[in-house]
Amino acid sequence: MFYFSICFMFFIILFLMSFFLFILSIIFLMMDMVYFFEWELVSLNSSSIVMTFLFDWISLLFMSFVLLISSVVIYYSKEYMSEDFNINRFIMLVLMFVFSMMLLIISPNLISILLGWDGLGLVSYCLVIYFQNVKSYNAGMLTALSNRIGDIALLLAIAWMLNYGSWNYIFYLEISKNHMEMMIIGGLVMLAAMTKSAQIPFSAWLPAAMAAPTPVSALVHSSTLVTAGVYLLIRFNFLLVDSILGKILLLISGLTMFMAGLGANYEFDLKKIIALSTLSQLGLMMSILSMGFLKLALFHLLTHALFKALLFMCAGSIIHNMKNNQDIRLMGNLVTQMPLTSSCFNLANLALCGMPFLAGFYSKDLILEIVMLSYMNLFSFFLYFFSTGLTVCYSFRLIYYTLSGNYMGSSFHLMSDESWVMLSGKFVLLFMSIIGGSLLSWMIFPISTMICLPFYLKMLTLMVCIVGGVMGYTISLVSLMYFNKTLNLYKMSFFLGLMWFMPLISTVGILNPFLFLGNFVFKSFDQGWSEYFGGQVLYKNLKFNSLMMQMFQFNNLKIYLMSLVLWLIILISLLMI
Template sequence: MCKISFVILISVSISLFLTSLKFLLEEMVYFLEWELVSLNSSSIVMTFLFDWMSLMFMSFVLLISSLVIFYSREYMAGDVNINRFIMLVLMFVLSMMFLIISPNLISILLGWDGLGLVSYCLVIYFQNVKSYNAGMLTALSNRIGDVALLLAIAWMLNYGSWNYIFYLEVMNKNFEMLMIGSLVMLAAMTKSAQIPFSSWLPAAMAAPTPVSALVHSSTLVTAGVYLLIRFNILLANSWMGQFLLLVSGLTMFMAGLGANYEFDLKKIIALSTLSQLGLMMSILSMGFYKLAFFHLLTHALFKALLFMCAGAIIHNMNNSQDIRLMGGLSIHMPLTSSCLNVANLALCGMPFLAGFYSKDMILEVVSLSYINFFSFFLYFFSTGLTVCYSLRLVYYSMTGELNCGSLNMLNDEGWTMLKGMLGLLFMSIIGGSMLNWLIFSTPLMICLPWYLKLLTLFVCLVGGVSGYLISNVSLYFSNKSLKNYSLSLFFGSMWFMPYISTYGIIKSPLKIGMDTIKSFDHGWSEFFGGQKLYQTMTEYSQINNVIQNNNLKIYLMTFVLWIVVLFSFMMFL
């Protein structure tokens, strides 16, 4: 089943990409309406929107999912239910397709909810307590966005149709459309894990690694960004854009800080995804939706590769994910290490790799834009943090001696996994330049002072040196005092957001529930309810039992008493 799915998806991906080029060059948009049911004058119509953006995004999703399925043949080879796993992945991709081609809030909800439900099934795939908790946190966090989308659907009734695409430009100043926009923004924030809904994204690492590669590159987390790209008209020059810029900037900063304190390989990569999502959201909130889409596509390529390399390393390390137990992987696994390094350099924005074209352009446009100093600082400092944690990851995993047990047989012989990774390696190298030449057709001239032009490079170099120093000196000195330890705990736990999302929400209702049970179920209702009834009935039945056992005595005694009373009355008279 893996092989069939791979062949179908890769062929559809190539054909969609070529079609998207035709649509892009000729500026074509196809609006397809398919009548499902018609009764009298009422009809239920399914609407699809095909333009260069939706076709190109679909081709990238299908490319990555095909390589992930190919990679899963070896990674999930020991799983008895591998066909069920492939079916879940295909349902996941299908839900994403629905979301991409929908110009209608109802059909968007179909894909949106499909992503939420199938992601829950995939997160709890390895059935244990940690997976169940992570799955529940993921599902309930995304539920907030689902409710916001349902409310947006209710508000769309004001226009008489759910095809939002007809009303965006004409009605963008209306109160109703602003309400719909703010609800859609809330939904996108939950799906793309912006503050304060960030805690589910690292928790979703409980899913199998091929799923993480798919979820964190082009499907679940990017759904929110894509939805806001479609609603970008409402963000420009409004309070929504300003609010989103602040929140996404803080998300980017928080994720970058957290990744520098993390030792779990998959969680570091997950936090880097969160940081890049913040970057996409922030540039989108400033009105540059094409740049956000460009970074969305390039990021999908190298992030999927990064997760695939992490999966190959974890596979060889006997399922150990701690980077402190790695080391010297470049000697034992040279091909996987090369892929990991290329993906890491693309993430950092190394010139002429995929990430460079989008990240460098974003930072130059930010330098050119009218923006406050705080947001400017968040952009550049977060870029430095990206290089910092990437170099730290490479330092711990690639250099030095092997720190794991001697029974681990490290090798590069998983050719099925390597073929999947090499496909994405090729795209991570050429994808950025190719998309840059395709999407931005006219030559762009960004004229900046030399110090602003070199600021990105300087920040990256400082971040790289900091990453090396943090890794080399180790965290021993910074953790010596209790104050530094609590500070690192704060930064390392995403500003205590996972605790707020779990214990913070659950503690008060549970305490109220406990008090209610103590005062009602185990208190008054127990005293006056079942227990009191039981005690009363017991007492009455005992009295009845005594009467039944001694009825002759009681009869004679009452007879004697009656005679005595009668004689007493007669004597009195």
């Protein structure tokens, strides 16, 4: 009971902080204010260590959303993790996770960004391996090692920033856009952002991280870990516009969006489908960011955070009621047994699809209209719209398998919406998923932009969504009725459902050789040659010599006579020469 009260206390504190920051962000946006704080930690002989913080409307608004979602997730965990003996440890890990994200958001300095960045990496590893089994350990190792590549890129960027004189990158972006050094730094930051936001070829860790508890997934996949890369590129956006970096990112993020959409249509694990949906949306954010529309990317980032957290929380309730079963083929007819959860799940899914006047519609529709208005090649145009169709396709497939049809689970089951704690957490996000898009569009784009398109292009987004939804529902219906026929396409579905073999390449293909190489280097160098020519042998020689000197200094008569004889022999031999 003590831990439940702690959960409720943290929920109230974080929720009030979120509300305060939201009001503050509106003030900063309307007044066009930016506050830059410098806090001198240590000053020694004209060398000072200074901590810098940047407060503008972007950082304040994003922090507000992070705190809102984390407060709801902690309240939701009070019921979801109630049988866990270490719930206090879990809550502390979640709070450390949120603190690391906050540090990253308000940092205009690459050093303090690295602190938040590494904090996210370390705590995410601890949370992925929270359920201690072999699968969780493997997933945690894949997550940690994939993110280390980005950490190394960030360290190299810090080293390269020494060419400038300060690590406050915010001052150098505009003036040094065409400098070669800044483009190299931008490339390294882009690599770091790609690892954190799981773009190709670093996509394998994101579905694997589903081994973490569901409340953590709701937090990670909405507003913290995976969005850190997008947020970093929002800050470094000047370097992507009209440069080769932006073109590379556009191609990679478009392919990621397409690959994740295809993979989700062949997946049967409920949490992994939602994880691949996150990957698809991250690709959408990255691709619009590479074209230079940072406000649009931030808008979609915030709206996506709301309905994705809700989607994960509903999935958690379903899994909880299914006695920890995640296979969607065993679900069905949940709409009659869990009506409130099913309603929230449906609304979150429709918001993800871009259903008119829900949160996702305002951002996704605007992004796709801007794409149609922009100077865009045909391949990228195809990836944008086909991926949007795939999003609606897997969403309707998910609705068909879980909410309609017949229940396929155990004959003895008890499913209900009785848990008021979990439901009240969901209702907060449900309210925001309905009005959030409209609210943010008025805030971020106070002056409405005229997007003039022909009627057929204006309706293209809606038509793609309708076709995708019909296809998803129909294919699910047919494949369930004629299951044996789909086995003919087993190889194709195996390839597409395995994310283009990226998990295999990332583990067996890359990690194994590098781990073996690291083990070989460790054995032959750290415990081999460097030991022989280093500390251990030096220690043995010094010890032996000191013991010998000690023996001589004991003034023993026999040793004295022996040494005297030895010196006489040496002297005589020298004289004879």
